[in-house]
Amino acid sequence: MTNGTPETADQTSSRPSTGGRERPNVLLVLVDDLGYSDLGCYGGEIATPNVDRLAESGARFDEFHVQPRCSPTRASLLTGHTNHRLGFDVLTGDDELRRNHVFLPELLGENGYRTYLSGKWHLGSTANFGASDVPRDPRVRGFDHAYRFTGYAESPWDPDTRLLSHTPDTYRLLSDAVEERTYERASDPGEYEPGETFYQTDAITDYALDFLEHDRNRDEAEGRRPFFMYLAYGAPHFPLAAPQSLVDEYVSEYEAGWDAVRSERLRRMIERGIVPSDVVLPPRSDVPAREGWEWESHRIRAWDSLSEERQTDLVRRMAVFAAMVEMVDRNVGRVLDELEEHDRLENTLVLFMSDNGACYEWHEFGHSADDGPRSGDALRNMGTPASDRGLKYGAGWANVGSTPYRLYKHFGHEGGIRSPLVVHWEGLDDDLREGTVGGVGCSRDVTPTILDLLDVDLPDTWTAENGETYAVDGFDETTESLRDLLVDGDSPGDRDVAWEHEGNVAYRSGSWKLVGKNFEGTDGKPAHEWELYDLSSDPTESDDLADARPDRVRELAGRWTAWADRNDVPVPDAVTVPSGSDDGVE
Known part of the structure; x- marks a missing residue:
């Protein structure tokens, strides 16, 4: 079962290869x-x-x-x-x-x-x-x-x-x-x-x-x-x-x-x-x-x-x-x-x-x-x-x-x-x-x-x-x-990646990561409340910076919402883009 006509063996061998090698x-x-x-x-x-x-x-x-x-x-x-x-x-x-x-x-x-x-x-x-x-x-x-x-x-x-x-x-x-x-x-x-x-x-x-x-x-x-x-x-x-x-x-x-x-x-x-x-x-x-x-x-x-x-x-x-x-x-x-x-x-x-x-x-x-x-x-x-x-x-x-x-x-x-x-x-x-x-x-x-x-x-x-x-x-x-x-060996540099599963959501941009989980944890954080981490200094997501950086939370929440809209991702009612000004935070 194939779609269309595959190339012949001769065609395959003669195609340009990666780095001068055979494919x-x-x-x-x-x-x-x-x-x-x-x-x-x-x-x-x-x-x-x-x-x-x-x-x-x-x-x-x-x-x-x-x-x-x-x-x-x-x-x-x-x-x-x-x-x-x-x-x-x-x-x-x-x-x-x-x-x-x-x-x-x-x-x-x-x-x-x-x-x-x-x-x-x-x-x-x-x-x-x-x-x-x-x-x-x-x-x-x-x-x-x-x-x-x-x-x-x-x-x-x-x-x-x-x-x-x-x-x-x-x-x-x-x-x-x-x-x-x-x-x-x-x-x-x-x-x-x-x-x-x-x-x-x-x-x-x-x-x-x-x-x-x-x-x-x-x-x-x-x-x-x-x-x-x-x-x-x-x-x-x-x-x-x-x-x-x-x-x-x-x-x-x-x-x-x-x-x-x-x-x-x-x-x-x-x-x-x-x-x-x-x-x-x-x-x-x-x-x-x-x-x-x-x-x-x-x-x-x-x-x-x-x-x-x-x-x-x-x-x-x-x-x-x-x-x-x-x-x-x-x-x-x-x-x-x-x-x-x-x-x-x-x-x-x-x-x-x-x-x-x-x-x-x-x-x-x-x-x-x-x-x-x-x-x-x-x-x-x-x-x-x-x-x-x-x-x-x-x-x-x-x-x-x-x-x-x-x-x-x-x-x-x-x-x-x-x-x-x-x-x-x-x-x-x-x-x-x-x-x-x-x-x-x-x-x-x-x-x-x-x-x-x-x-x-x-x-x-x-x-x-x-x-x-x-x-x-x-x-x-x-x-x-x-x-x-x-x-x-060229590093891809900073990039954005997004996730959603069962109301568990996350968005990464460079070293910044916004994440929310679908249950209230023992830390008292309510379900679907945003957490913010700088993975360059905190790869284990231990120091939540959401309260200190509301500007970053709003920015990444907006990006996650735009990604969700482009990709038909269901958005839980409790997942929102926070309102407010940047409060002078860089």
């Missing part, structure tokens, strides 16, 4: 609910040697931002637009996206690339873009071949079981080029055999490797064409699950508790130059109240205040999460090894990132205040095929994942939107390979950056798979290409 392959790796500090190369204690080696010889960004939640980030990555502009405000269920944009794989396919997806879709129905007997068919949106699951929180151990998916159609191979794999379903706690037992992260990688083999065979038969692969892991999103033997290895790592682990992460981050040496941890973040649930908003409890039974339960939960992250890294290593073995890694632009901040949902004990503590087999079997399938690690450990920032997934504070970004490619400017890369980036920058690198223009109109032609919206003025940064 690169593109490998976009997106993981789910990984916190900013969870990777080893960002200060975490979890073993992630494969992503770390990408960072060592590539670029590690310290101010890259995504959207506060899953579907919005996925939409922004593949289109360059905010999710609101595409027609959905929170998550995609059965939604059909508006016909006002083009997906990145559609454009790359039109320009000679072979395109593949392996992993999580979560971008709604494709029915209004093309006819298919599959309601969520990535091939309709430019992917030549796909192995996908449609929603979120699928069982990592059983492809036939779903939790929160919007459809019974979950895992599916959509390709006539590779054979469908057969896996054993594990049932015993310790049962796991790589390549034989179904485990979601492994299966996503298995099919990615199958697609890469198919691509190599096509190259040998027809001549080289570059590939685009979107490798979208469902981990470490809940339900937390990992091989029991690996979980056991991590238990001792977390027995000191979340306060001690958070402090140690900050020490390593400072040591490695990821954050400034004068950064101090803010207080533990809040756990927001939820309507109809049994708790009020409160600050995460101190680890030492918890009972021994509760601590044991929470240690095991975090050990499962850590093992799940390591399993992602091992599988990323399998893909990198395949590319390296066939001399394809250096001319592959690899981007590795998370879709949002660490996931606090919904209490520091796990899903709710009455989640656990577990003991006996229920404790020992956490995250295994024999356990229940809804395991979460809770807000206390999510706060560790956000180190040193405030809050987490869902929110516009830095803990919810700042993501690790590792970029590896032979065409990177050499200066980017030393330390961390400054300069603000955003998930909406990815599509225009790749198009700019490949000298591909965004069209004015597009014809969908179903033959209907529609106008294509241009990128918003807050979206930028990072091509000059990657290739020439």
